[in-house]
Amino acid sequence: MRYLWLDEYLMNKRGVTKDFQPVWNWIRYHIGGKMFAALCLDDAGKPYYINLKLDPMESEFLRGQYPDILPGYYSDKRCWVSVRPDGAVPDSLLRNMLDQSYGLVLAGQSKKARRAALGLTACGLECAACPLHSKECPGCNQCNGRVFHAPAGKACPLYACAVHKNHRTGCGGCPHLPCALWEQVRDPALSDEAFRASVSARLENWKGVPSNAL
Known part of the structure; x- marks a missing residue:
């Protein structure tokens, strides 16, 4: 495999x-428990397909442009x-396709x-890194x-703004950050200094999350 x-x-x-799914001989990649990519292996452990998800129109277009992009094997074509x-x-196109697949499955x-x-x-x-998590x-x-x-009885103002008011996954991608x-x-x-570092770290955590999942 060249990739x-x-x-x-x-x-x-x-x-x-x-x-690893032994019946199919697939290495599967998940986000939120949902598969967004798979490396399909033959009996010798050699990859023969990389499966991923795309928008149907994008899928049809790319299949028409590249002979090495085929309808999904054992998948919704x-x-x-x-x-x-x-x-x-x-390589750059495959990375972009994998990014799209990750974003589509997460956004779903x-x-x-x-x-x-x-x-x-x-x-x-x-959350898991916070010393108060699961305690207070x-x-x-x-x-x-x-x-x-x-x-008392209300949501954190940041949560209320992002989730309740603006119907977002979180603060990531908001044009007013930090507000x-x-x-x-x-x-x-x-x-x-510590507060600024905390804000920067939290904004950094949202980077890499596809815009359609924000």
């Missing part, structure tokens, strides 16, 4: 997991394609499921934003 970068490229995407791993599809899930799959809160915190706070995905520091609400929910124990 030796494929596994590392996919596993570097936020929230991606992989498994309207929106899945199979790429020959030793073919002539440019509920906003709550997207945040869970990405391991992020609405504001971009990594279940995480905004589990309590619909009613975290310990929010007004005054971030100061409103600022941890008073943080210095100015």
Whole structure:
């Protein structure tokens, strides 16, 4: 296979997991428990197809342009394609196709499921890394934003703005970031420098998430 970068490229995407399906002899890549790409192996363990999902019109167009892009093997042929791993599809195009597949499958899930799959809160915190998680706070995905520091019975202002008001997955991609609400929910124990670093880290966590999944 000429695309030796494929596994590392996919596993570097936020929230991606992989498994091996022994009956099919496929290495499958998932986001939120849903497959978005697969490496189909023959009995000798050699890849013979890379399966991924595309918009149906994009799928039809690319199949007409590249002989090495075929209707999806053992998949819905309207929106899945199979790429020959030793073919002539440019690396840059295959990366773009894999990005699209990741985005389509992620965007097809509920906003709550997207945040869970990405391991992020609405504001971009990594819940599992927070020392208060599972102790004082279940995480905004589990309590619909009613975290310990929010007004009684209400959602955190950042969650309320992103999810309830603007119907987004989270703050990622918002043109107003960082806004005054971030100061409103600022941890008073943080210095100015630590607060700025926290904001930067949270915004960085949203980078790489496809725009159609934001």
